[in-house]
Amino acid sequence: MSTNLIFNNTETAFRLKTDSELERAYFLFKMIANEPLVRIGAAATRFALNIHLPVEGLIRSTVFDHFCGGINEEDCLPTVDSLYEVGISSVLDYSVEGKETDQQFDATLEKVIELTKFAQHKDAMPFSVFKPTGLGRFKIWEKVSANENLSASEEKEWQRIRQRYDEVCQVAHDCSISLLIDGEESWMQDAADQLCEEMMEKYNREAPIVFNTLQCYRWDRLDYVKEAHKRAKAGGYKLGFKVVRGAYMEKENERAQDKGYPTPICESKQATDALFNEVMQYVLDNLQDISLFLGTHNENSTYLAMEIIDAKGLMKNDSRIWFGQLYGMSDHISFNLAEEGFNVAKYIPFGPVKDVMPYLIRRAEENTSVAGQTSRELSLLKREKERRGI
Template sequence: MWNVARLLRSGSALVWSLPCRAFAHGPQSALSFSDSEVFRLKSRWEVVRGLLIFRLCSVPSLVRNSEKLLSLSRRLLGRRLFEWSMRVSVYGQFVAGETLPEIQACMDRLARLGIRPMLAVPIEEDLGESKSGERWYEQNEEIMLRCVDLSSAGGDRPMMQLKITALMSADLCKVLSTCLSDPSKQPELSPERVVSIMEGQGSDFPFLSDEENQHLQTSVRRLSRVGKHAKAKRVRVLVDAEYTYMNPALSLVTMSMMAQCNTDEPWIWNTYQCYLKDSYKNLSQDLDCADRLGVCFGVKLVRGAYMDKERKLAKEKGYSDPIQPDWSATNRSYQHSLDKLLDLIGQGGQRYNLIIASHNEESVHHAVRRMSGLGIDQRGGAVCFGQLLGMCDHVSLTLGQAGYLVYKSIPYGSVDSVLPYLVRRAQENQSVLQGIRKERDLLRRELRRRLLGRS
């Protein structure tokens, strides 16, 4: 693993250039996400690569079988040729790199485009994958602390993403989530109780085994150290939501981190998946909890990415489908939560922070209009936008050039460590991948302009 200290000792820091104004819009003007001119900021190879990859990603059978196809390619090409082919194609499109110079070069390139990095270590765990002992989670803690250090060198208001299951067993998260559904156990599983454990004062829960209690204590203390280190480095940590069978536990732990760290600003943020029927209710409950605890509150608002698996599990286990009935219902859910948060920010300033993590143009347009109507400063930091690296660049670039705060979620690491993450994200986001026709058309238009030598 590369050493972040090298970057910090070198004294180098990213210089966040002011956004170019070639495509800027006045504060009252509607942003246009249909102008291929924003892609003039990309190299010719980036345009060509994007076209090729988006064409492949829009074929559902290729996405569904991507893991098998990659395994076959690895056997046929050999390790070195396979890795080279990935670096110039899929890995190069969606990943910052592996070494410090590669990651810094990616962040520098985004900075010149008016876009900020949100680093993401692609480490997570699902049920049945729990590791024996604490060593794996301890190693992940060191990786997360280094991610904080690297993020802190990334300019003003740096952010990073964190998956709880990198530091706490997914199996334990499911056990805790089940306990949280039991009214008799809910009072004990409070943020205050978890904070006491984080601070070394907690006692065992009678409904957990000795092994579960021990792992809970070591896990939440790991998370506490990461949160406190991030606050000291002034890095905002966006905790990812995962599957419904573990999300209640993730929210409990995240709220506990907020209680520790968010006394002055929202350093720890939680994620809300609006394709879930109960997302607005959960958001409202957590807002009430933050008020009760007297802490600041940060939110990453997403539609969600686990729809197929969630519906399959609901059918297999015989419980009610947790997903919204259709796309329109999901959009209404997203806008409902978005409006609630924007209203709070309009009234409460910096106490509430929000990242609109969406590839949906209408949601972005709606947010921009409401920000203007509520008088929310587009560069004040309380509201920002986010998309995945390598996707939805026509939205990201337009926002960045217009002066809005926009972040790219940037995974990094070796080819072998990141490819499984990319495969999961592609399979979970098939509906998004099939809806990138507009970006392909804009890239095609830009490539045609360059080939024909038009100004």
């Protein structure tokens, strides 16, 4: 099958879905395509959970089971194993957001360490992952990014964040598991970038253990990559980058407008796409120093990456290049890439239903704002239903 057609292969894309799971996916994306319905559903779900209505079973059997692997890592294993049988690896993502206390941050640290050690014994799980604000308060990240003076207690808090980073990176290094550190809002990201580079300098001497995330809807990210590359070459360490388009666009633009500074976001979707492709090209041109985890649901960028890999004469399964998509989305990309022999990983969120709901609501809201994403999912699901005669 020619490259420009592989993502249309729905038989491969949905090979693991039963007929009932296919029907559920079609129903969910029909719901997500309706923006007012998503808003109402999100508000109703938050309300129902906050007043402890017995809705977890309903959530679990619909949106949760489609987008999440389970409530704990053991719960995720059947999904991890079935994906690996068709050549797709897994990144288990403990998707609990919005915590505020040291006790909660230490608990998240222990969970990430536990998952990293768990991955060490599973060939299907070459990565571990965490969010910077999973290990420390957003306000501290924000103050450090703005170069504001910290109080004595805040300085201690910042040092605890650094210690948590160091601890989890050390475990990842010892387990030979690559560690993906997610990107967040621009006004806390400078501190996260700086701390991530410190960890790279310490732990990426022989191999890229620590990966930072580049959100390419930010117009400054190509310049940042080039400067980070210079620092890495001077310091004698490897870089790892997860390259994505980004997840906080509306929030970024609103804050910039409210506070009267230029938006850090590219002026258009086309500009974001162009920058994403430039960053991807730069990393693929410098694989001797930088490894790539390409987190994208965009078919054109994925085809371009495949063409560059082919033009450079690289192996499809070159260990320095991975493609990644979210569980429950873009199976036409993930499964067909894996069928072609590329390195592919699914991000699989998990956690207690109530704790994971902020993530799921954000995911649904993002889908409504990505032009064409939901309609593409629907058209492929419809085609596979017709192929199966259901």
